[in-house]
Amino acid sequence: MSKASHLDSTATGETQPRRIFGTILDQLPSWLPWVLLRLLSGMGVVLALSFIVFAATQALPSDPARQILGPEADEAAIVLLRTQLGLDRPLPIQYLDWFSRVARGDFGVSLDSNVPVSELLARRLGNTLTLLLCVVALSLPLALTLGIVLALWRDSRPARFFITLLILVKATPDFIIALGLMFVFALNLQWLPAVSLMDPDRSPLAQAEFLVLPALTITLGSLPYLIRLVRTAMIETLESEYVTQARLRGIPEQALIFSHALPNALIPVIYGVALMLSVMVGGALIAEVVFAYPGIGSALNSAVQMRDLPLIQGAVLIITLSVVLINLLADFLTVLLTPRLRTAESKVLNFWRRSYRRAVQPDSSRGW
């Protein structure tokens, strides 16, 4: 892998400031096609997924009408509800109908609860984003500190022990971590509420006691991965030629770490955080179920079980949109942080390569 390759441009030292300044001016318009193309492809992804999920829910062996009406419903009632819901129309027409209404901002009404989907999802998304914000605020500083420490003391005994501990945490299934935290902090010590029964009229941040356990569960699940990214990137940078040169030039170690190595370590961390967030926007299901946290993942899961089409469609749209935006943001941040990429001649050609880099999953090709 060519991860070190973008580092050498910064090694040439003195000409740097002028070059960067110049390139920003020169290249500013040429960002645009790159961003636009990424955005376009992202929208394509969102649309494709929304259609696939739509078609899949229609292919289910049991239809929403029967699922909603439940055990004793007779056929006549089911047929009638199907017509009322418009489920008897051809698939593409149903989809176009849904799409044109979404374009006008109308997400429809949940089949299950009769409540507008937009109202339901807005709140759930808000809760999920707040939770993820806490996770980032918790895990980013932790990952950076621990990653750097582990990189500096790479072969020491405590570091090895700590790494083994992290691998152990990583190997423990999420729900065991969740239940374990609940038993210790809620039932035994009684420091925190067992489940997150938040007051819907107040902001989630104003009732932070409900956020702690779910956030801690997700953080523990993703921390090993992030720490490892930081550590690997730090080691790579510290061993790179330009740091060696800088060291030879007598730049103090501390300055090396914080002004040279750390910025470089940030790039994989951005990708790591983006990857984690994009998985967690819809996939924090286990923490949501255990702590009864009203997030968007459990809303989607329930909607799938209930064949609640408008809710499924709305949730899928929002989740995939978030994933695409998060990835775009991560790419964008990386471009800003990496001089070499900004000055590369052809962003458009480089485009696909950039999009896969994000998840090359540096963790699996490189050790601790």
Added chain:
Amino acid sequence: MGSLLPGCGEQSPKSGGASSATALSSSADEKPRRGGRLRLGIIGGDQAGNLDAHKPFNTGSIIRGFALYSKLWEWNDDMLPKLTLAEFAEPNADASQWTIRLKKGLEFHHGKTVTADDVVFSILRLTDPGLASPFSYLVNAVDREGIAKIDEFTVRIAFKKGIGFSPLPSLWVNFGGIVPTDYHPVTNPVGAGPFKYKDFRPGERSLFVRHENYFLNGQPYPDELEILDFKDQTSRFAALVSGQIHLANAVSPDQIALFRDNPRARLLVSPTYAWNGFYLNTAKKPFDDIRVRQAFRLLVDRGELVKRVFNGEGRIANDLYAAHDPTFNHDIPQRLHDPDGARRLLREAGVGKLSLELVTNAAGSNAAVVFAEQARRFDIDLHIRQVDEATYNGSEKADWAISTGGSLGLPYLAAAVSIDGPLAVANRSNFYDARFHDLIHQALKEPDVERQKTIVHEAQRIQHERGSLLIWGFANALDGVSPLVGIQAERSHFPTWRFDRLWLREDTA
């Protein structure tokens, strides 16, 4: 770890449990206290449900309905209908007409008086094909054209083709919420129930406030009622013992031991007639042969099923539902575990090694596992297929040879009409017996309980001798209760839903 898991050295429950639990209703002379916000945690599963009085999709919706809507009748402590909003309700001689008169001075949440117009509106709404209520079939026999307002407070109801409908109260009560003529399930969810609507967050929580003009004076007691949805029994238990909720209805039987000697939550046990059993499909081999059906009823070890599936909290049943109904035939001897008899019947039927698929939903899974193990001793291989609710209630439901089943403990005729009788929509076991149908029709026409009794006794004998249900047990309703709650044990399914009776001993935040 030891201190985290206080139960690890404990002996598992015997059949008791009730003993430790009944203690809490000893507060009979204690005066109910006004005020506070009562919190009930329910297992909503994946279905969020709604607020519709006549189309509640799931248990959560039905529970919310208990708070919002009052009915002409309600279930009494013994699971039989008793008058509430109605002061009079009687059928004519052949039960082809009912006359119902409302109490005076009843008020809806928005201040309007409850009148005959509202009753007519409510029954028309429930039976409206356009509403497509899954429960309209219960009162399918009601003739929509034959509903007449006699005066401001009196309504007369007639039935299609003049058939008799003596069990009207027990079939109408569950989904018979009386709502005003300007009712709307989303924008105006108004009823005459003990609590009125304040906030509804689907799949999460719903909030209700006290109905000041509820028809029972001074009731309900709490200022507010909050119903919270959980997906996981363990989390709900944690919420109960840590004081986040006051009540947890329908606790899973394997959690019983958690309540033993627990100062923070007690178990309320209500013996009910919720039946659990298996449908033996008379339209499928080998159950088209009566001898095989009887053999299955003999080979089942009912006591073991009660011990394992209910964790001892229940009683064995005699292949008949509604043992609490006054018309129930208690002279039919209890069928017991009889391996030799079962083997003989199977031999006579020419059945050698049997291999069948036993279809179950999540609720019946444990019973299926235990029964499959029992059947194995008879060279019968029951392969369990667990399906989701949608499939379980789907169009194939009457095609499975054997499937699990169960329902609330409804009175006899109400149960017969919905399970295996002539009007049953979901006759899973395809039981059609001319004499049995005849008897049920006769009983429907008979308003007098004493005369109904002789008819029902014969019908039950038929079900016992050649019926298609293997009913092995009646379950106790188990509810988790905080010591802060004033509550009474009863013989119904819903002591925790009696929102007009429950009260809080002290305020919590």
Added chain:
Amino acid sequence: MSASLPKRIAPPPHWRLILREPFARTGLVITLAVIVFALAGSWFSPHSPHALLGTVYGAPERAALLGYDYIGQDVLSRVFCGGRSVVWMAAGSVVLALLSGVGLGLLAGFHRGWIDQVVVWWMDVLHAFPHLILVLLVVSMLGRDPGLIVGVTALAFVPGVVRLVRGLTLGVVNQEFIEAARLMGYSRRSVLFVEILPNIVPALLIHAGTMLSWAVGILAGLNFLGYGVAAPAADWGLMINENRTGLLIQPWGATIPAILIALFALGSNLLAEGAARASSRLEEQG
């Protein structure tokens, strides 16, 4: 880096080299122990895993060293018999993901052009949908069939494998020795299989170890949510779910299977870790 000779990036680390890593040794021992236990366990099972012997959540006694479960079955017997499905399902989904992912990744990386773009775009589509929900969606649609669960779990891993393989292939394809091989007249296929594939095997093996631990986690999570293998099967994941309510009453029914599953994931993780260390060490030397 002065050599003009064709040089391969990261030649496959020799097994002995991997085993020199303490992480890998520990990992191998743990993984093998769990696999052997899972495969051979049923021979040592004292009772049938379905026999109804004790009381609901009965405490451990001489006849049942780990007590009884939610319905009175012997926990120890079910532990002995319940590993097979976990092992084959986890391994199956990893193998399936590797086969399809490597195929697509090679295709994309080797041909580049529009094929590449199409593959990568579809991987973006797959990646944008939460894994767990994807599995739940399909399982709730088509039933709790073990084969199906394996298939969908694999599907969730495919984008990761494709990205890895494609990236490595692009790297290798640009190396001089591939150019040289082509110039020497080797066919595309032989270039692909003789030159490229061996070069990406080490990274793949490492990734496979990581995926194995993910698979174990996903399968356990599925069981937790009630969508895994169905009763009455003896299965570690299912056992955790069945006996979860008894966690505070008779903990062994849920904790022992959980520990075994965690050990399995730990072992495969450590193995991947060790292999990765060996590989990077080799790179440093070369």
